Structure formats: C-alpha cells, structure tokens
Amino acid sequence: MTTPPTTRWDPAQYARFERERAQPFFDLVARIQSRAVRSVLDVGCGTGELTRTLADRWPEASILGIDSSEAMLAPARERSPHPRVTYEHADVRTWRPAEPPDCIVSNAALQWVGDHARLLERLTGWLAPGGTLAVQMPHNDAASTHTILAALWRDPRFAAALGDPPPAVRVHDATWYGERLLALGCDVEVWETIYLHRMLDAGAIVEWVKGTALRPAASRLAGGAWEGFLAAYTERIAAAYPAGPHGVWFPFPRLFFVASSNR
Template sequence: MSRQAVWDPVQYGVFGDERARPFFELVGRIGGAEPRYAADLGCGTGELTAALAARWPGAIVEAIDGSPEMIAEARPRGIPGRLEFAVGDVRSWRPRQAPDVIVSNAVLQWVPEHRELLPRWMEALAPGGRLAFQVPGNFDAPSHAVMRELAGSRKWSGRLEGVLRADPVLGPEGYLDLLAPLGYAVDAWETTYMQVLHGNDPVLEWVKGTALRPVLSALGADAEEFLDEYRVLLREAYPAASYGTVFPFRRVFVIASRNAP
C-alpha cells in the first residue's frame, strides 16, 4: 500500500458492496483444485478474506496488509489455525510454504514495482498454483484526471508534487504480455461497472476511501480546502441524474496459472 496514505476503514467501507463486486468476479473464475494454503496480499479490513476462507473451508489462509488500521479492523475475523491476519508489506512478503493460490485485490496500483513483483509471486506458487489479482483501470477517468490536475495547480503543486501517479497499472494486454512469455497460462480481461451511486457528492465519498487517501494524508488539516475545490470539479464531471450519479468503474483482472495443463 502507499506509504503516504493513512487508511480509514470506515471511509473505505462506504459503498462496500460496490467495491466488492470485482473481488467476487475474480475469485469466481479461479479454477483448479481447492487450495490447501492460500494467501491474500493486501487484505484490507478482512471481510473479503473471510469470504475466501468460507469458499475454501479446507484451506489455511494467510492475509497481510500494510495498514495497521486495516489489520486492527480485520483481526477479529480471524479463525485460529485457519485464517490469520498480520501487518506486512506485499513487496517483501515470503510465503511460509508454496501457496496454491495467491489473491491480491485492488492493491498493486499502490506498488510501483509490482511488474517485477508478479513473476516472483508466480515462482513462489506450488505446481498448478494460481495467482489472481485485480486493479483499477480508471486512472484516465475524470475522477482521477481532475484530481491530478488540481494537485498540479500552482496553489497545490508545492505540497502535492509526486503524490499522485498517472499510470500505476497496465491494461489486461500488458499483464498478458508480462506473464505469458514466462510460460504461464494467463486469463486477462477487463470489466466496466456502471455504478449508480446515491447521496450527496457520492463520487467524492467514493474516492475519499481510496485514490484520494495520499492527498488527504499529505495535506492534513488543509485537506478540506482541497476537497471543496475538487468537489466542484466532480459535480461537473459526474452530474446527478434522477436515479442517481453514474460512476463508470473500470477494473483489470488477471488469473495466471503455473504449470497449467
């Protein structure tokens, strides 16, 4: 996760059902035998990791996240001997044994070196093991583009230079080209969910839980002034309709298998 961001489990939980949809689409397409040992790298508050443990009742599930705030929220969901949560950095993680499945949900956009990390995770898998991950693919969307433009303005650039990245992930074709030449079977695709959000300034509330966290952390007490300016830009980019505010939510998915038949 981003070293600049302080995570708020409550804010992250806003629109929790909508955020969870890509996870369940990803996990629903993991084939193969039921794992004996699985890892969830970047587990957040642990609700979705608990769903993994329920899906694979015979598996030991190891879950880590770089945010102490998230892990404090997750630990009560642990199951002795079956589901364990710990603070950890996905970049330096090493499995205790060769995992049958590695899942990473909406994490790798925070890891600049993840293109080098993915082959290492593949090598760590047991024979026939699967790596499944998904990342946001909406960094060119207005929600992110106007955030970067505002952060780069004369007023804010001095404090926000280098805080936001424009291209933190690849498209599905990029991950296919990264992993397939190494001999792995790769299923890569993308989905755009037309999320219909409700409430006042719902897109702002959405990004406050994720993409905006580094900005809020960098600005501290001055963040409200930035939010006031950003709110106006979002209202223009995402006008409310009679049935809600439409927020296109593009995600990139990859499932890569080691020694797949």
C-alpha cells in the first residue's frame, strides 16, 4: 500500500527530482549582476542545499535562509555547518530582517505565499540601497498536472472527503511583476522558461507532484481513498503526458524576475 505524504513538507520526497529542481535556481542566480554583496537572504530556503551554494557565489557574504517548515529546515541544520550560512524558522509574511540584505533570492517558494502585491512591496522595502530581489516561481496553474488535480478534487468519488480545495495563490502574468516592480522603483528583468524534463514514465511525474501540489489531497484522504485518488490521477496523467520512445516529456513553465532597487 502507498503511504500518503503528509501536508507538511517532506524533504525526502522533494529531493527526488533535485537536479531538475536545482537548474532554475542556478539560471536565476546567474542573472544577478550585483558585485558588492555582503548579505544575502534566501526566502523559503527549504533544505538549504541551494542556499549553501550562494556562499560560493559571493565569498564575502553572509547568507541567511528562512523557511516556515521545520521539517524542511532539519536537513539544513543537520548538514555540517558553514561559517557564513545560517538558518531561521520564519514565515516571510510576518518576519522582517534585522539588517537590510544586499540581495534577496527566492526559488520555488513564493507561489505558496499569497498577496503578491503586498509581498513585493515588503521584499523590495527590505533591500539595502541598490539591492537586488531575484525570484523564480513555477507558472504551471494551467498545466495538466494542476488542471487534472482540480478536476479530481470535484469528482463525486472524492469531493466529500476532500472538502474545499486549499485557497489558490495567484501567480500573475510575467508583465504584472514587471509593472509592479517598476512602480516600486526598481529596474527589472522578467522572463519565462519552459523546462522540458524527460521522465521515465507518467508515474515519475506523479512522484514529482507528490512532493508539492498533491500534498493537500494526500493529507485529507485516508488509506484506500488516497489509493483510489492516486490511481485516478495517474491514469489521467498518463493520458495527458503520453509516452514516447525515450520516456515522457514533462513541460514545466517557470517565471523569473531580477529587480534592482533604485533607492
């Protein structure tokens, strides 16, 4: 029997596609121009694997990773300490930094945090003069992985047990972020990339989604119901992402921006 993942973040499940998930982080960081960086904040740092690489990117800088999940932070804290990297259990919606960071990086985290208008205002407001905010978020609400999940949530076989779907966080169009950041007094670069991941089969796509978007459904369904839901989801995913001679192509759209404060 498959064990349902919990609503809490599961670092082991999340790490299963580590290489694919890391590439957008490196693509984001490569676009940051700032030279004199002495302090970096990683918002939603997760298990800290990627946070640590920021210490190599800026050898003079101190790096602080914050995350609202103790489960995700645990591996970060267990790893051998780095003299310039620290972690704090904190929710970006209520926390604020003690000192203005020169650079704020956030990879694959802000899509979990609501009210992006207010969030951008907060994050750019934290920056030191001339500082940089660099963000990557999945932009996949319209992807089959998500539309199938939404349809199954309404399916009479599961609807009663699932209850209301979790409130959706709105990731806006790329131009919305460009306009907002310009209005907040930043220079901004915005771009989108569709990563085409070659997966073994449809089951591998389901395993990927189990680490993120499937977590709320998994937490609300008990044993047999979770099995049934997963079987229905897998069947539809297999139809939406057909197998070819070399596996299954899994397109994954992501949105990026790098904003430099003019203050």
